[in-house]
Amino acid sequence: MADDSxxxxxxxxxxxxxxxxxxxxxxxxLASLGSAxxxxxxxxxxxxxxxxAVKSAIVAWLFMRLRESGALIRLVALAGLGVWFILLxxxxxxxxxxxxxxxxxxxxxxxxxxxxx
Amino acid sequence: MNAAxxxxxxxxxxxxxxxLGMWIFLASEVLFFGGLxxxxxxxxxxxxxxxxxxxxxxxxxxxxxxxxxxxxxxxIVALAVACAEDExxxxxxxxxxxxTATLGAAFLAIKGIEWxxxxxxxxxxxxxxxxxxxxxxxxxxxxxxxxxLHAVHMAIGVGVLAALAHARAHGRAWARAHHxxxxxxxxxxxxxxxxxxxxxxxxxxxxx
Numbered sequence: 001m002a003d004d005s006x007x008x009x010x011x012x013x014x015x016x017x018x019x020x021x022x023x024x025x026x027x028x029x030l031a032s033l034g035s036a037x038x039x040x041x042x043x044x045x046x047x048x049x050x051x052x053a054v055k056s057a058i059v060a061w062l063f064m065r066l067r068e069s070g071a072l073i074r075l076v077a078l079a080g081l082g083v084w085f086i087l088l089x090x091x092x093x094x095x096x097x098x099x100x101x102x103x104x105x106x107x108x109x110x111x112x113x114x115x116x117x
Numbered sequence: 118m119n120a121a122x123x124x125x126x127x128x129x130x131x132x133x134x135x136x137l138g139m140w141i142f143l144a145s146e147v148l149f150f151g152g153l154x155x156x157x158x159x160x161x162x163x164x165x166x167x168x169x170x171x172x173x174x175x176x177x178x179x180x181x182x183x184x185x186x187x188x189x190x191x192x193i194v195a196l197a198v199a200c201a202e203d204e205x206x207x208x209x210x211x212x213x214x215x216x217t218a219t220l221g222a223a224f225l226a227i228k229g230i231e232w233x234x235x236x237x238x239x240x241x242x243x244x245x246x247x248x249x250x251x252x253x254x255x256x257x258x259x260x261x262x263x264x265x266l267h268a269v270h271m272a273i274g275v276g277v278l279a280a281l282a283h284a285r286a287h288g289r290a291w292a293r294a295h296h297x298x299x300x301x302x303x304x305x306x307x308x309x310x311x312x313x314x315x316x317x318x319x320x321x322x323x324x325x
Contacts, residue, residue: 011206014199022192029184029315033177036320045161048316055188055312063195064305065298070133073140080144084151091155 021062028055135299143306150310153263157317160259164252171248171256172321174240179231180319183224184311190220191308194278194301201285201294210297214282217304221275228268232261260318267314270307278304 028051035047061067066074161168197213200206235257239247242258277300284292 011203018192018195025188032316033181036323039324044322048320052313052316056309059305059309063191064302076140076144080147084147088155095159
């Protein structure tokens with residue numbers, strides 16, 4: 001009986017956390033939608049990405065249970081993200097420092113046709 | 118040593134093994150989708166006008182409905198895991214897994230409607246592409262690759278969750294709580310990818 005009530009308390013706590021996370025995720029989705037209609041210049045993308053980062057943190061921390069996971073699983077999750085950041089940095093350096101000569105394939109074809117005499 | 122002192126098989130097995138395996142797979146998936154996100158960032162900084170013009174042609178209403186469906190499905194599958202681990206609520210697990218798979222199928226159906234509309238409006242990156250702004254075609258090329266790969270992942274997830282739901286409803290031993298949790302991890306990852314695709318594809322600059 002005592003065990004049952006402990007289980008029930010654990011479940012209720014989990015269910016409440018899941019419900020709160022769902023409300024937060026929907027609210028953040030609406031905030032992201034609203035921000036796209038504001039004239040923020042480059043901050044439009046920053047706002048969209050920042051909100052997406054908070055949403056993904058909620059999903060990873062609560063739904064994917066990183067909050068209660070051991071060091072090994074947290075390390076694997078961080079390693080995936082860390083290696084992606086290294087890829088991003090190396091690709092960024094390449095694009096920023098390389099002179100790009102566009103091939104005709106990269107020019108949108110309908111633009112070529114519309115500018116042709 | 119008599120049989121009573123032998124540890125039970127379930128106690129010997131490390132319940133984290135499946136989870137760890139899935140996390141390692143998901144870390145590789147981060148790099149799989151990550152390359153596409155890097156291509157996206159390059160395109161958006163190279164052709165900002167084309168990217169904004171193209172994004173305004175995506176269906177923001179259907180995109181938002183799909184985002185809400187996916188976020189809700191993630192919450193429901195998290196609840197399914199909590200139920201699977203709770204002896205008094207285990208019977209709810211199959212129903213919640215079916216609900217998650219159904220929301221996933223609804224997402225795919227809506228995505229199909231969107232793709233059909235994109236095709237009709239000449240938004241596929243072909244010679245008859247409709248938007249005459251440099252870079253718009255590249256945006257839609259990436260849009261179809263990213264949403265297409267995401268949909269493939271969704272379809273696999275729907276299949277896995279439906280199989281688990283069916284197995285639990287019929288009392289199959291392999292559909293135990295640990296396996297539900299591992300399948301849920303995959304589903305949450307598919308949700309995570311969409312969380313980033315939503316602002317990047319549908320919300321570039323809606324005010325223009």
